[in-house]
Amino acid sequence: IQAGARALGAAHPVVESARKDFLQRRHDLQRQKWDDLIAMHHELMVEACQSQDVELIEARILASSHSPLGQGHPIVLYGKRYLLWLRRALQRSAEEMRRLQCAQLLQGAERDVEASL
Numbered sequence: 504i505q506a507g508a509r510a511l512g513a514a515h516p517v518v519e520s521a522r523k524d525f526l527q528r529r530h531d532l533q534r535q536k537w538d539d540l541i542a543m544h545h546e547l548m549v550e551a552c553q554s555q556d557v558e559l560i561e562a563r564i565l566a567s568s569h570s571p572l573g574q575g576h577p578i579v580l581y582g583k584r585y586l587l588w589l590r591r592a593l594q595r596s597a598e599e600m601r602r603l604q605c606a607q608l609l610q611g612a613e614r615d616v617e618a619s620l
Contacts, residue, residue: 540571544578552585557593560586 507518544567551563564582568574 541578544570544572544576548578548582552582552589555589557586557589560589 507515507521511518548563548567551560554560560582564579564586567576567582568579572578
């Protein structure tokens with residue numbers, strides 16, 4: 504392009520066409536790289552969430568938020584929302600487990616009292 508511009512002039516239609524083609528190809532390549540980056544982070548986030556592993560999800564959120572995607576990208580926000588939901592679900596499950604254990608202890612104590620009477 505530069506050699507053509509020197510030989511024909513910067514405003515020559517051939518030089519302008521070559522410059523336009525170059526810019527379009529560069530744009531297409533950058534867009535493809537961006538799309539590939541998004542696809543990779545999306546796939547990794549989905550895998551992390553499917554694992555139900557809090558530490559793995561936290562690591563994926565951190566990695567994605569420090570990538571070119573940034574903290575506000577929908578993939579990062581999805582991971583954060585999913586992690587919050589998972590923590591709440593685990594907490595509810597633990598509370599339910601404690602309730603069941605307490606109920607079993609009370610039933611056992613009730614049987615012991617009835618047997619001693």
